Amino acid sequence: MEYIPGREELTTAELFRILSKSLELETVNGNTGHERLIESQDISRPGMALTGYLHKFLYERVQIFGETEISYLDSLSAERRKDSLESLFELPVYCSIVTKGLDPPDELVKLSKSSSSALFRSTMDTTPLIRGLCSFLDMVFAPETNVYGSLVEVFGAGVLCTGRSAIGKSETVLGLLERGHRLIADDRVHVRRIGNALFGIGDSGMAHHMEIRGLGLVDVSAFYGIRSVKDRQQINLEVKLEEWSRHNQDFDRTGLIQKISTILDLPIPRTIIPVLPGRNLTLLLEVAVMNYLLLQKGRNVPEEVEKDLIKRIISKELKSGRK
Numbered sequence: 001m002e003y004i005p006g007r008e009e010l011t012t013a014e015l016f017r018i019l020s021k022s023l024e025l026e027t028v029n030g031n032t033g034h035e036r037l038i039e040s041q042d043i044s045r046p047g048m049a050l051t052g053y054l055h056k057f058l059y060e061r062v063q064i065f066g067e068t069e070i071s072y073l074d075s076l077s078a079e080r081r082k083d084s085l086e087s088l089f090e091l092p093v094y095c096s097i098v099t100k101g102l103d104p105p106d107e108l109v110k111l112s113k114s115s116s117s118a119l120f121r122s123t124m125d126t127t128p129l130i131r132g133l134c135s136f137l138d139m140v141f142a143p144e145t146n147v148y149g150s151l152v153e154v155f156g157a158g159v160l161c162t163g164r165s166a167i168g169k170s171e172t173v174l175g176l177l178e179r180g181h182r183l184i185a186d187d188r189v190h191v192r193r194i195g196n197a198l199f200g201i202g203d204s205g206m207a208h209h210m211e212i213r214g215l216g217l218v219d220v221s222a223f224y225g226i227r228s229v230k231d232r233q234q235i236n237l238e239v240k241l242e243e244w245s246r247h248n249q250d251f252d253r254t255g256l257i258q259k260i261s262t263i264l265d266l267p268i269p270r271t272i273i274p275v276l277p278g279r280n281l282t283l284l285l286e287v288a289v290m291n292y293l294l295l296q297k298g299r300n301v302p303e304e305v306e307k308d309l310i311k312r313i314i315s316k317e318l319k320s321g322r323k
Helices: 010-017 069-075 078-089 106-114 126-140 169-178 220-224 283-297 301-322
Strands: 025-027 062-065 095-098 118-122 142-147 150-154 157-163 182-185 188-194 195-201 211-213 216-219 232-236 238-242 259-263 266-275
Touching: 010 025, 010 118, 010 126, 025 188, 025 216, 062 069, 062 283, 069 078, 078 106, 095 106, 095 157, 106 118, 126 188, 126 195, 150 169, 150 283, 157 169, 157 283, 169 182, 169 211, 169 220, 182 195, 182 232, 195 266, 216 220, 266 283
Parallel strands: 062 095, 095 118, 157 238, 238 266
Antiparallel strands: 025 118, 142 188, 150 157, 150 182, 188 195, 195 232, 211 216, 259 266
């Protein structure tokens, strides 16, 4: 998937570079306005504004000229059409898109150029273009943060592996790659909240490299093949590696207590695995994911064992009472 830029990097030129193929975009007035920043994740259809009602005109959004807007402009005389569009471009409109392969009126082309506003045309119908554009802008403008750890896809689930520096996160993830799982990010995970889901991507500078102490940087895709890496993944759970010590033995032994982490105000389940010499952390992390997947299917093994144990205790007490 194409790298999603930060909101401070999204110019109209970058928008065109990323979406020109998927949204079938072409430039109408060259590079005019391509340096201007996209200022909003929403779009606007300037229907009422073209009639002169500018009170609620949202000029800070990408303007979509569909068949309704273009047919209305075509119905006007050249003078009225010029007046209608001039009232729009007196405000700082920075980007417009004409849909359905329609020819933009000459006045729209000239005013876009004179006001340094980008103008694109798409062969797509208006509704699917708006859907695709809004989906992309939602990702760009989504709440975001950085989390230090590694993100790997295990059995289709996104696992955020965290823990203190040098505790063995990268080595554990390397073991997962050996077993056929996929790396998304190592060391620093850039997290975006989109709706009620968290998605993680890697650092664009690091690509799919890992830092292994004593070995340096390792190119994962070169070692394990292109199928061993992925650009973006929903984060489903956190597995935290925590050093075991005689003073820190407060680890869950039954699985009855469900721990939770919160990232960008969204909760995700968390499992804490104590790190001890000789423990196969790669295998334990796989088991943590399988346990999570079972929970998603309605199976809670610790609760099932507890209920069975309680049932057996009650049954034994009843038999003892009858004697």
